[in-house]
Amino acid sequence: MTHQDTTLNRPKTQSTSLLPRLPALPLLPLQPILKRIVRRIGAENPDMFNRLGPHTQARFLIDATNLPFTLLLQPDPKNLSLTAHFRVSPPENDARIAGRFLDLLQLLDSDIDGDALFFSRDLIITGNTEAVVCLRNALDDVDGSIAQMVANMFGPLGRAALARLRRVANKPYLKAPR
Amino acid sequence: MTSPELVCPAGTPAALRTAVDAGADAVYCGFQNATNARNFPGLNFTVPELERSVAYAHAKGTKVLLAMNTYPPAGKQTLWKDAIDTGIRLGVDAFIVADIGVAHYIATKHPAARLHLSVQAAASNPESIRYYCQEFGVKRVVLPRILTVPEIRSLAAEVPCEIETFIFGNHGLMVEGRCSLTNYISGLSTNLDGVCSPAAQVEYIRDAAGNVSTQLGEFTIDCFGCNETAGYPTICKGRYTTPAHDGGYYAFEEPISLNLSPLLPALIDAGVHALKIEGRQRSRAYVKKVVSAFRKAVDDISDGRTAQLADLLALTEGQKETQGAFKSKTWR
Structure with missing residues (x-):
């Protein structure tokens, strides 16, 4: 199944004032970094692919709705792929997982429950639900924090950036009422 | 006051370790097949995963309860029997069962195994519970979420086994074990x-x-x-x-979660031996927050202090919570 859903009209309910304002940067320099990240995480956690069942070929559009680009994940253990795409030209995908950047970060940080985000309508799932459930369970069975693993790849600078993002994410006053 | 056992969900090995580390007295989990009622894609345990998980839990003094709480269709009983034999080999502390054929198999082939009667069996009166105890040696019954605290107190005085009640999570009542x-x-x-x-x-x-x-x-x-x-x-x-x-x-039920934190002292006083948190399909973040909150609450109550429970509303279905029938038969 190919899924195309690029709309997200829900009003923003979280300030992005403490996030860096990202200009429309060229994405080319980002691609090798993303490739390195996803392959390192995959190499360090090979068991997680077992939970994907028949969905290792599925294309997941990871849409941090307050960033200027989207990510496409294909969790094929033989050819892991994570690529960035301009929002105006999203790639074909089988499922879309959308939410604010800090919410998605907290999911990867194992600091927030995905179902709770779904209940509060802060997480949007469209497309192949079973594939998304498998991906969620695969990532959740990774011990520790995937966000921390990524931060560690970039040394002290990465850890400092994650620490700052965590502080922003945990400031309740930044979360406006629905 | 006797401290009840806190029984916590584990959908993956990582969630099991999280529950153990957060203070679970027991965790419940299932294999990756139809033998348990959370047979969801990407969830549950392979045999090697359960073997390692049992070792982890036991090393920290936590029991592992294996959910075997579905009903084998005709001709497919082998899947359940094999899972039970495997659970015995791995040293799980109890089996949670609903079907009388499954209960009979364990009681006859593995008479030393401990049996808990699942909520899926929907046993809600002393006569039916006593039947399971007498026929299969059931040591604990997980009560359907349809009884008030006074009814639980009365029932506890009449049955020869331990009582476990849900305290948090799914509030899907229907006719448990018989919903089609x-x-x-x-x-x-x-x-x-x-x-x-x-x-x-x-x-x-x-x-x-x-x-x-x-x-x-x-x-x-x-x-x-x-x-x-x-x-x-x-x-x-x-x-x-x-x-x-x-x-x-909402013709049947609303999206809402059970949260019995205000009733914990009353439940313990009524003779409840074990308090169950629902949510094997939920994340490690849920397990950590809910188990930690109830661990502290149960310890506070057991030590004679007033329980201070963390706000768990954000984790509830529909972001709404209820005490359901435990507080009143007319909760809707």
Whole structure:
């Protein structure tokens, strides 16, 4: 199944004032970094692919709705792929997982429950639900924090950036009422 | 006051370790097949995973209860028997069963094994519970979520086994163990296949205004406006149009979670031996927050202090919570 859903009209309910304002940067320099990240995480956690069942070929559009680009994940253990795409030209995908950047970060940080985000309508799932459930369970069975693993790849600078993002994410006053 | 056992969910090995580390007295989990009622894609344990998990839990003094709480269809009993034999080999501390054939197999082939009667058996009166105790040696019954605290107190005085009650999580009552709603649409059974609203048949469709329709198979079972909270895609919590009501109507149950934190002292005083947290399908973040909160509350109560429970509303289905029938038979 190919899924195309690029709309997200829900009003923003979280300030992005403490996030860096990202200009429309060229994405080319980002691609090798993303490739390195996803392959390192995959190499360090090979068991997680077992939970994907028949969905290792599925294309997941990871849409941090307050960033200027989207990510496409294909969790094929033989050819892991994570690529960035301009929002105006999203790639074909089988499922879309959308939410604010800090919410998605907290999911990867194992600091927030995905179902709770779904209940509060802060997480949007469209497309192949079973594939998304498998991906969620695969990532959740990774011990520790995937966000921390990524931060560690970039040394002290990465850890400092994650620490700052965590502080922003945990400031309740930044979360406006629905 | 006797401290009750805190029984916590584990959908993956990482979740099990999280529950153990957060203070679970026991964790419950299942294999990756139809032998348990959370047979969801990507969830549950392989045999090697359970073997390692039992070792981890036991090393920290936590029991492992194996959910074997579905009903084997005719001709397919081997799957359940093999799972039971494997559970015995791995040293699980108890089996949670619903079907009398499964209970009989354990009681006869593995008479030393400890049996807990699942909520899926829907045993809610002293006569039926005593039957399970006498015939199969059941040591604990998990009560359906339909009894008030005074009723639980009365029942506890009349049955020869321990009592376990849910305290947090799913509030899908229906007729537990006998609900067939999902079969009509999906062709799969909660009780036989272990899956309610299979994810492969669920689709969320979002319109341009931000409203989300939940579809199960060919049927729309709810539509959440852009400012409404959402629930699980189960038929029992669907919203339907009926001639008797204006607009959509939750004909069976609402998206809402059970939270009995205010009733913990009363439940313990009523003779409840074990307190169960629902949510094997939930994340490690849920397990950590809920188990930690109830660990502290139970310890406070056991030590004679007033329990201070963390706010768990954000984790509840539909962001709403209820004490359900435990507080009043007329909770709706």
